[in-house]
Amino acid sequence: MPKKKISIEDVAQRAKVSITTVSRVINNVPTVSDKNRAKVEEAIAALKFKPNVSAQRLARGVNNAIGLVMPGYPGIFHSYYAIELIRGVGHACETHRMDMVFHITDGNNPINSNNVDGIIFADIIENRKQVDAAMAGGTPVLIINNRVDDMEINYVAIDNFEGGRIVAEYLTGFGHERIATITGKLTTQSGHHRFEGFKQYLESHNGGIPPQYVIEGDYSRRSARLAAEDFLKLDERPTAIFAASDDMALEAIAVLLEKGLRVPEDISVIGFDDNPACLFGPVALTTVRQPLFQMAEQAVKVLVDAINKKNEGHVQQVLTPEIVVRETCCPPQK
Amino acid sequence: MPKKKISIEDVAQRAKVSITTVSRVINNVPTVSDKNRAKVEEAIAALKFKPNVSAQRLARGVNNAIGLVMPGYPGIFHSYYAIELIRGVGHACETHRMDMVFHITDGNNPINSNNVDGIIFADIIENRKQVDAAMAGGTPVLIINNRVDDMEINYVAIDNFEGGRIVAEYLTGFGHERIATITGKLTTQSGHHRFEGFKQYLESHNGGIPPQYVIEGDYSRRSARLAAEDFLKLDERPTAIFAASDDMALEAIAVLLEKGLRVPEDISVIGFDDNPACLFGPVALTTVRQPLFQMAEQAVKVLVDAINKKNEGHVQQVLTPEIVVRETCCPPQK
DNA sequence: CTGAAAGCGCTAACAA
DNA sequence: TTGTTAGCGCTTTCAG
Numbered sequence: 295m296p297k298k299k300i301s302i303e304d305v306a307q308r309a310k311v312s313i314t315t316v317s318r319v320i321n322n323v324p325t326v327s328d329k330n331r332a333k334v335e336e337a338i339a340a341l342k343f344k345p346n347v348s349a350q351r352l353a354r355g356v357n358n359a360i361g362l363v364m365p366g367y368p369g370i371f372h373s374y375y376a377i378e379l380i381r382g383v384g385h386a387c388e389t390h391r392m393d394m395v396f397h398i399t400d401g402n403n404p405i406n407s408n409n410v411d412g413i414i415f416a417d418i419i420e421n422r423k424q425v426d427a428a429m430a431g432g433t434p435v436l437i438i439n440n441r442v443d444d445m446e447i448n449y450v451a452i453d454n455f456e457g458g459r460i461v462a463e464y465l466t467g468f469g470h471e472r473i474a475t476i477t478g479k480l481t482t483q484s485g486h487h488r489f490e491g492f493k494q495y496l497e498s499h500n501g502g503i504p505p506q507y508v509i510e511g512d513y514s515r516r517s518a519r520l521a522a523e524d525f526l527k528l529d530e531r532p533t534a535i536f537a538a539s540d541d542m543a544l545e546a547i548a549v550l551l552e553k554g555l556r557v558p559e560d561i562s563v564i565g566f567d568d569n570p571a572c573l574f575g576p577v578a579l580t581t582v583r584q585p586l587f588q589m590a591e592q593a594v595k596v597l598v599d600a601i602n603k604k605n606e607g608h609v610q611q612v613l614t615p616e617i618v619v620r621e622t623c624c625p626p627q628k
Numbered sequence: 629m630p631k632k633k634i635s636i637e638d639v640a641q642r643a644k645v646s647i648t649t650v651s652r653v654i655n656n657v658p659t660v661s662d663k664n665r666a667k668v669e670e671a672i673a674a675l676k677f678k679p680n681v682s683a684q685r686l687a688r689g690v691n692n693a694i695g696l697v698m699p700g701y702p703g704i705f706h707s708y709y710a711i712e713l714i715r716g717v718g719h720a721c722e723t724h725r726m727d728m729v730f731h732i733t734d735g736n737n738p739i740n741s742n743n744v745d746g747i748i749f750a751d752i753i754e755n756r757k758q759v760d761a762a763m764a765g766g767t768p769v770l771i772i773n774n775r776v777d778d779m780e781i782n783y784v785a786i787d788n789f790e791g792g793r794i795v796a797e798y799l800t801g802f803g804h805e806r807i808a809t810i811t812g813k814l815t816t817q818s819g820h821h822r823f824e825g826f827k828q829y830l831e832s833h834n835g836g837i838p839p840q841y842v843i844e845g846d847y848s849r850r851s852a853r854l855a856a857e858d859f860l861k862l863d864e865r866p867t868a869i870f871a872a873s874d875d876m877a878l879e880a881i882a883v884l885l886e887k888g889l890r891v892p893e894d895i896s897v898i899g900f901d902d903n904p905a906c907l908f909g910p911v912a913l914t915t916v917r918q919p920l921f922q923m924a925e926q927a928v929k930v931l932v933d934a935i936n937k938k939n940e941g942h943v944q945q946v947l948t949p950e951i952v953v954r955e956t957c958c959p960p961q962k
Numbered sequence: 963c964t965g966a967a968a969g970c971g972c973t974a975a976c977a978a
Numbered sequence: 979t980t981g982t983t984a985g986c987g988c989t990t991t992c993a994g
Binding site: 342344345346347348349351352357359362366376377380381384385388393394395396397398407408409431514515516519545548551552571573574575576 | 676678679680681682683685686691693696700710711714715718719722727728729730731732741742743765848849850853879882885886905907908909910
């Protein structure tokens with residue numbers, strides 16, 4: 295610390311009390327006389343005293359910090375998802391008076407857990423061994439945005455399966471029968487689950503989904519563009535398209551408009567994410583909102599409880615997404 | 629820390645050396661015999677010893693952490709800029725073996741600087757008093773992405789003025805004479821500087837820029853859409869458009885394509901940012917690359933030097949952006 | 963309600 | 979090359 299070295303002792307001296315008393319007022323311990331408290335507060339203000347965080351942590355045996363580690367593969371940072379997570383975790387840490395130590399990883403080096411009380415892994419892409427290592431070291435760990443049902447581990451995730459299902463339900467509710475989808479990358483859990491939920495609903499309510507109506511995307515705009523173009527070449531064009539992300543939905547809409555089609559009159563489109571960009575296109579995008587921010591806050595809460603050993607075993611939570619109705623879906627026009 | 633309490637002393641005992649020796653091998657002090665080093669390393673491994681970070685920091689009198697504070701106004705997180713900054717700062721912190729404690733602020737509460745050795749303020753939007761407070765407290769501070777020439781303060785920023793200038797130069801180099809611009813929010817420094825550099829070049833090389841060719845945007849896609857539509861209503865349409873961000877450029881292109889125009893044959897478009905989204909549109913966007921990542925790394929370096937008192941006075945650096953040629957600019961077609 | 967004193971785990975003179 | 983020892987600044991029994 296580059297601060298001048300005013301310690302608790304200087305404050306005690308000036309206030310003519312013991313350092314214990316000073317410590318007490320710092321920590322809001324009630325058993326301090328008003329008179330002494332006032333004196334100490336005066337001294338603290340006069341001396342501009344700031345407690346030394348490291349000393350506090352050492353004495354308390356706590357780090358007062360949680361780590362947030364995110365996979366660093368290209369692109370993750372340009373997703374709405376990552377940003378909301380960071381915001382949410384940051385906010386929650388604030389309310390828990392914890393430092394948030396942020397860490398981007400390539401998945402290789404083990405995460406240093408000496409400086410934190412617990413770690414939140416945002417998704418686990420190729421870095422499961424980091425999770426294992428942290429757990430082996432005895433550090434409380436939580437995975438966010440990924441369900442890991444085969445392991446005894448804390449997680450908080452979105453129910454992407456349900457997300458896909460409600461989209462199918464919503465679209466068939468309008469009377470659509472030719473419903474296509476541009477999926478997310480199917481090797482990701484989100485992509486896989488969204489598609490499965492979607493497909494299974496259609497199978498039991500719409501006679502299934504023909505293969506030419508399913509194109510695997512990878513969450514990139516380019517993949518959506520290609521997929522949309524392919525759909526338009528079909529003899530029987532779909533009347534509705536479900537894109538597994540807003541970015542893809544927006545790109546699909548761009549393609550449709552370029553070809554002179556109308557959205558939603560000619561083709562309905564629905565996305566997934568509730569990315570703010572939804573509002574800024576030519577038509578406000580109907581989509582599925584994932585409670586990302588809340589997920590992050592919830593994650594911190596669970597982890598903090600785990601750190602304080604307030605949990606029994608591990609806690610696994612799934613949050614439910616919901617449809618946000620805007621302007622890009624309507625009944626199929628005859 | 630929830631770890632079992634294996635301290636340096638346990639290691640010393642097992643290795644049959646003093647704790648000093650253990651400390652020395654932890655810190656890679658060369659003056660340790662190979663034999664002892666080996667013994668200590670064995671003990672560390674066997675005991676799974678992890679040094680207590682708080683104790684180290686206390687003893688060393690450092691926090692070994694730098695703060696990154698970002699304004700939390702809606703939207704900033706959806707900008708490419710913010711993300712690259714976080715990535716860059718995170719990466720640089722890693723190499724300096726510093727924790728990066730991340731903080732989103734609404735500009736009101738003073739930033740807690742007890743737990744860090746220095747603070748990087750990413751931009752300063754409505755939170756200059758936080759900067760002042762931190763400095764008053766004696767904490768080394770650096771501002772990133774904002775030139776503050778009227779203050780004795782460290783900063784590392786992009787030369788947005790130059791960025792605007794090279795765009796104008798590039799476009800006139802093709803022979804364009806009817807050049808329009810959708811500016812960024814002019815109350816932001818970036819928006820203002822980009823426009824000024826652009827305008828001044830045109831004034832001295834193209835006879836200036838007519839008012840109907842300047843529309844103030846606010847970096848949102850919507851503002852770009854409106855602006856592009858307005859340009860198309862003009863009797864003398866521009867043959868080139870400079871948008872002060874890639875997002876806006878992309879939206880402008882979308883409008884042009886929707887109206888059946890070709891890019892770049894009918895209208896050239898150039899953006900600013902080198903957002904990855906440039907590559908994913910219908911045409912790869914020509915743009916201006918800001919060295920955001922390097923700026924962030926540079927910022928950490930300067931700040932760390934400041935913390936170690938290696939700087940004389942304050943250091944103010946400006947990095948130069950450059951044009952990235954892709955497919956959306958060409959000479960005007962007769 | 964207050965204070966003395968024993969640590970928390972580690973680093974860094976200083977001696978040897 | 980090694981070890982002794984005095985802190986780093988704060989929390990927390992334990993007596994009073």
